[in-house]
Amino acid sequence: MTTTGPLGVAVVGAGKMGADHVRRLHHVISGARVAAVADVDGERAKALAETVEGCVAYTDPAAAMASPEVDAVLVASPGPAHEEALLTAFEHDLPVLCEKPLTPDPASALRVLEAEQRLGHRRVQVGFMRRFDTEYLRLKRTLADGVLGRPLMLHCRHRNVSVHPYFTAEMLITDSVAHEMDCARWLLEQEITAVTVLRPTPSSLSPERLDDPQLVIFETDGGALVDVEIFGNCGFGYQVQTEAVCERGTARIGDDHGMFVNAAGRWGGEIAQDYVERFEDAYDREVQQWVDATRRGEVTGPSAWDGYAVAAVSEAGVAAQTTGRRTAVEMIERPAFYAPNRQH
16 A cells, blocks of 8 residues: 555544544654554543544544544554454555564464455554654664674663552563663564573562562673663653663663752752653654654564564463563464565
8 A cells, every 4th residue: 555645544442542642643753644543432532533624533443444534553452452453454455564562472473464365465563662763763774783782781770660559570571671671672683582581679668469579680692691670660760771782882771861959069960750751752763763664654663573583482471470480482383474674
């Protein structure tokens, strides 16, 4: 599919991310318009749709995708609803930008892979937005040019001011560390083969049922090690940092994200308070590139395979967290359909 007019996008999910993407598509992105909003909460869908002239609200994503005004789909609903939305989009052969996770578990992700392969061409880009962040892109280029030699380790920190009351220890892996899983695979161009989770004495400020923080360690098929500090309730800000330790040097990102001020006997800067603020530019770049590629008839960016791989690593991570033992990642062999150099 190629199009010369604005891309009509159906946004599935009218929560925090869905609303932010509607704002982004309407006010920031060029070449697209919000044609439909779908959410099981009809009032919420209607309220969001009313912010965009000509946008139609639906309670059924399938009905939204069947609209002749819809050329592509942005899925921002809760993870358990993603499989059905993706398979429905495939029925209409619609390109999809799907917020992570692709699906919550590797079995359902594998069903999505198989359905996409039956189409014979890619339709899914998974919303791993860090790949579009300027600092991560610079680190990726630095590692790829080989000046620092082979990467040996990645040290990662992922800190939130606080997490939602419903957050569980399992979600620290599946909802938070999932980003480091994708970044490690992308930066190193290696698959994660095993996960270990270590727990210090929990912070006294964390919810009683949540062992927080935790240290997650990945092993890769290229012999690299990755450690991730996940701290869901650090209290002071949202921080994402990565340091690559290589044979001939190191490279670190995430230390500073804004103006540095000296005043009244103090110095310092600001720390972002959530992921929407920290990665706003990355989200903008991600959606713009998706729109541009879709209008050209192409699908680029993180694939359904990347979504499946993260689901498989997440499953091993939860098992390692539960048992306290190193857990191997179980994955199928990567299909030729998802070979990195294959054009779709």
